[in-house]
Amino acid sequence: MGLKPDPIIILTLIEENAADSVPQLTKPERETREQTQGKKREREMRRWGLLAKEALTQTLTFARFFCLFHVTNHYLWSPTLVFGPSMLPTLNLTGDVILAEYVSHRVGRLGPGDIVFVRSPVDPNKIVTKRIVGVEGDRVTYFKPRNGDSCHTVVVPKGHVWIQGDNLYASRDSRQFGPVPYGLIEGKAFFRFFNGIQRRSFMLVKEVQHGLHDRPVVCGHLIALDHWDNERCNSY
Amino acid sequence: MSTYLIGQKTCMNCKTLNPQLPLQPCRCILGEISNMAAHNFLWSLTKNCFTFGLIGLTVSDRYASIVPVRGSSMSPTFNPTTDSFMGSLSDDHVLMEKFCLQKYKFSHGDVIVFCSPSNHKEKHVKRIIGLPGDWIGTPMTNDVVKVPNGHCWVEGDNPSSSLDSRSFGPIPLGLVKGRVTHILWPPQRVRHVERKNHQKRHSPS
Numbered sequence: 001m002g003l004k005p006d007p008i009i010i011l012t013l014i015e016e017n018a019a020d021s022v023p024q025l026t027k028p029e030r031e032t033r034e035q036t037q038g039k040k041r042e043r044e045m046r047r048w049g050l051l052a053k054e055a056l057t058q059t060l061t062f063a064r065f066f067c068l069f070h071v072t073n074h075y076l077w078s079p080t081l082v083f084g085p086s087m088l089p090t091l092n093l094t095g096d097v098i099l100a101e102y103v104s105h106r107v108g109r110l111g112p113g114d115i116v117f118v119r120s121p122v123d124p125n126k127i128v129t130k131r132i133v134g135v136e137g138d139r140v141t142y143f144k145p146r147n148g149d150s151c152h153t154v155v156v157p158k159g160h161v162w163i164q165g166d167n168l169y170a171s172r173d174s175r176q177f178g179p180v181p182y183g184l185i186e187g188k189a190f191f192r193f194f195n196g197i198q199r200r201s202f203m204l205v206k207e208v209q210h211g212l213h214d215r216p217v218v219c220g221h222l223i224a225l226d227h228w229d230n231e232r233c234n235s236y
Numbered sequence: 237m238s239t240y241l242i243g244q245k246t247c248m249n250c251k252t253l254n255p256q257l258p259l260q261p262c263r264c265i266l267g268e269i270s271n272m273a274a275h276n277f278l279w280s281l282t283k284n285c286f287t288f289g290l291i292g293l294t295v296s297d298r299y300a301s302i303v304p305v306r307g308s309s310m311s312p313t314f315n316p317t318t319d320s321f322m323g324s325l326s327d328d329h330v331l332m333e334k335f336c337l338q339k340y341k342f343s344h345g346d347v348i349v350f351c352s353p354s355n356h357k358e359k360h361v362k363r364i365i366g367l368p369g370d371w372i373g374t375p376m377t378n379d380v381v382k383v384p385n386g387h388c389w390v391e392g393d394n395p396s397s398s399l400d401s402r403s404f405g406p407i408p409l410g411l412v413k414g415r416v417t418h419i420l421w422p423p424q425r426v427r428h429v430e431r432k433n434h435q436k437r438h439s440p441s
Binding site: 064067074121124160 | 287290291293294339340351352353354355356384385386387407408409410411412
């Protein structure tokens, strides 16, 4: 009783029903079988056309969302999980969620003291987190703690940076693989969300991520860094 | 929508006497409608440009993009004739695919695009001669160099005018930005870019 049917819908229904029943009632001689079938086909085509249009709109929306997601994660910022002993005491052993930003290294505003994400020159599938100690033209003095504590001085060549972990005793960095070309730098760390996430294996990290539904890290992207566990920490 | 009463000749919106009312809408409303239509059109145009820009950027970052090749360091594969008269119009434009960057798996003889180690803003196109673990012989210094882990040795097809690993050494694979698969321009040179093997390389046995 409270529901008043929309007059437009009623008109459409009447129109469709009238079209279906026209051949039998008003013009039985003029409307031949083929014309009826032609009209039916036309209606079906219209329906398929509407369906296709709807599918295209949904695909475009999905594509727009995906592209926005990609552009934000590669050109603006994204939350990243970092773990490992090479940046103690600045970053935690078991894991930190850090906001990485991708604007500074493109405009060239990186300098000594910045924590950066670098694609490892030893394995291009891994990204490591280290601090920039010297840029091109700087003279860097370093020592290797396990190799007799001898001091070396090197001038960083053009287009390269010298990166070192904060924990000199457990870090594989430019002291082992030399200065790193600037083109390998992926991003700069500038904000830390969480402190000390417990992790025993990579799979556990995934569980933690799913549990934090109201945190921004849920839709961030994880960069798998050098896998660390108790047996292999000596190799760092 | 209408802002006039039936029978009245004064528009309620702009308060002017308009003899055409109430049969035709007042000019003030028509002006507003046309402003809104122009505004909507501009807004939808901007939105469409933004969307397609984003989609184009994503596709060229993740899947494939088209790059011009300048210089003759890869003759005769690219730019076989140096035509300074036509300039950049006669440059070869090639299709560079980015699927190889998922696992950084390359083969000998692949033509790749990489950032120069001395200037990250420049990109170079060269061919991979050696992968990690290969020994490369340099006839200049009679040296044999082993390509370290995670690096590759690149050389141009035209050794006389090519700045490559013979000058700056093996480059880290992380600098590679894509692999060239096809030449797309000029139309008479559209073809697939083949892998070519080199005699300089000695694989580990």
